[in-house]
Amino acid sequence: MKALVYHGPAQKAWEEVAKPTIRDDTDAIVRVDAVTICGTDLHILKGDVPAVTDGRILGHEAVGTVEQVGSAVKTVKPGDRVLVSCITACGACRFCREGRYGQCLGGGGWILGHKIDGTQAEFVRVPFADTSTYAAPAGVADEALLMLADILPTGYEVGVLNGKVRPGDVVAVVGSGPIGLSAMMGSRLYSPSHVVAIDQVDARLEAAKGFGADITVNNTREDPVAVVRDLTDGLGADVAIEAVGVPATFELAAQLVRPGGQVANIGVHGEPATLHLEELWIRDVTITTGLVDTYSTPTLLKLVRGGQVGAGQFVTHHFGLDQFIEAYDVFARAGDTGALKVVLTRGG
Numbered sequence: 001m002k003a004l005v006y007h008g009p010a011q012k013a014w015e016e017v018a019k020p021t022i023r024d025d026t027d028a029i030v031r032v033d034a035v036t037i038c039g040t041d042l043h044i045l046k047g048d049v050p051a052v053t054d055g056r057i058l059g060h061e062a063v064g065t066v067e068q069v070g071s072a073v074k075t076v077k078p079g080d081r082v083l084v085s086c087i088t089a090c091g092a093c094r095f096c097r098e099g100r101y102g103q104c105l106g107g108g109g110w111i112l113g114h115k116i117d118g119t120q121a122e123f124v125r126v127p128f129a130d131t132s133t134y135a136a137p138a139g140v141a142d143e144a145l146l147m148l149a150d151i152l153p154t155g156y157e158v159g160v161l162n163g164k165v166r167p168g169d170v171v172a173v174v175g176s177g178p179i180g181l182s183a184m185m186g187s188r189l190y191s192p193s194h195v196v197a198i199d200q201v202d203a204r205l206e207a208a209k210g211f212g213a214d215i216t217v218n219n220t221r222e223d224p225v226a227v228v229r230d231l232t233d234g235l236g237a238d239v240a241i242e243a244v245g246v247p248a249t250f251e252l253a254a255q256l257v258r259p260g261g262q263v264a265n266i267g268v269h270g271e272p273a274t275l276h277l278e279e280l281w282i283r284d285v286t287i288t289t290g291l292v293d294t295y296s297t298p299t300l301l302k303l304v305r306g307g308q309v310g311a312g313q314f315v316t317h318h319f320g321l322d323q324f325i326e327a328y329d330v331f332a333r334a335g336d337t338g339a340l341k342v343v344l345t346r347g348g
């Protein structure tokens with residue numbers, strides 16, 4: 001079969017590799033029907049994720065059709081259309097029993113396209129198939145469903161739910177990439193009074209208006225702290241969500257929040273950020289961090305089916321599976337191409 005293989009920083013190829021086979025009796029082999037590229041894949045290609053080594057097939061998001069299952073798989077069977085989640089769950093360890101699948105101690109967590117071969121291929125081996133895949137509901141298109149593999153649960157759990165968004169809140173989201181936009185879309189479910197989108201790229205801020213932002217701030221030209229203070233009688237945002245992953249944006253989120261408010265960090269950080277405790281200690285601020293667990297996937301599936309979450313809106317570009325190199329290029333140049341999520345489909 002063909003797969004997108006990582007060969008060290010800045011090196012990748014769409015090349016012939018061995019088709020995966022069942023290794024453990026809890027595995028499934030899934031034929032990939034639709035797959036996408038994540039900002040985290042770009043981090044890997046920059047060499048920021050050293051656990052990913054030469055020869056690894058990338059990708060941690062897919063919708064596909066089950067081809068084969070191991071003898072211990074109970075609920076998934078050949079022919080089933082499934083969502084392959086970015087988080088794999090053994091289902092039995094202490095953290096899985098708490099719904100903290102991202103921290104799985106039994107061989108799960110974020111492993112696809114990281115510690116084991118991933119979904120950017122014609123076929124993928126999915127460990128712990130019963131607890132790591134979700135039956136695809138009829139009537140939801142593959143590309144909409146695909147947004148539930150990573151970005152929607154991430155924005156919702158690590159942004160909206162960790163940030164405890166409540167009716168009437170002013171929610172400031174720093175970063176309007178797919179993750180920030182997911183957080184805006186998820187915040188809207190709670191009737192905030194305002195969602196403020198902050199980014200340095202006008203195209204992203206334009207997109208944010210379609211995902212629930214009613215105020216946009218380009219922080220290369222305007223001071224988001226002043227905008228949010230004007231909106232809140234000088235107090236600050238009830239919830240500030242960080243969706244970039246650099247020190248400046250974390251520090252901005254901490255400046256944006258009101259006394260007693262929440263800072264929810266989503267961004268993956270590669271270097272230390274300054275925590276201004278000398279200013280924060282007296283303000284009763286709560287700061288949360290997190291890797292997505294995907295415990296919200298069943299809820300989000302219902303919201304997508306019911307039309308309350310327009311998952312298909314994220315998809316800006318379509319490719320066939322053999323156009324991975326082109327798709328990576330379009331996704332990596334999002335500033336020029338306007339890409340949010342690119343989807344590659346079998347026969348597409």
Ligand SMILES: NC(=O)c1ccc[n+]([C@@H]2O[C@H](COP(=O)([O-])OP(=O)(O)OC[C@H]3O[C@@H](n4cnc5c(N)ncnc54)[C@H](O)[C@@H]3O)[C@@H](O)[C@H]2O)c1
Pocket residue numbers: 038039040043150154158174175176177178179180198199200201204219243244245246248249265266267268269290291292334
């Ligand atoms: N915690 C998790 O479980 C989890 C899961 C998935 C992704 N992530 C992380 O979430 C972050 C966002 O992901 P994404 O796919 O949306 O990334 P992205 O790169 O597409 O979007 C980031 C946005 O931030 C903007 N930006 C950059 N610097 C800025 C600044 N100084 N001020 C304001 N805006 C700025 C960019 O213009 C861009 O629109 C990444 O760090 C990603 O690795 C975390």
Ligand SMILES: [Zn+2]
Pocket residue numbers: 038039040041060086150
């Ligand atoms: Zn991802």
Ligand SMILES: [Zn+2]
Pocket residue numbers: 089090091092093094095096097101103104105106107108
């Ligand atoms: Zn586990």
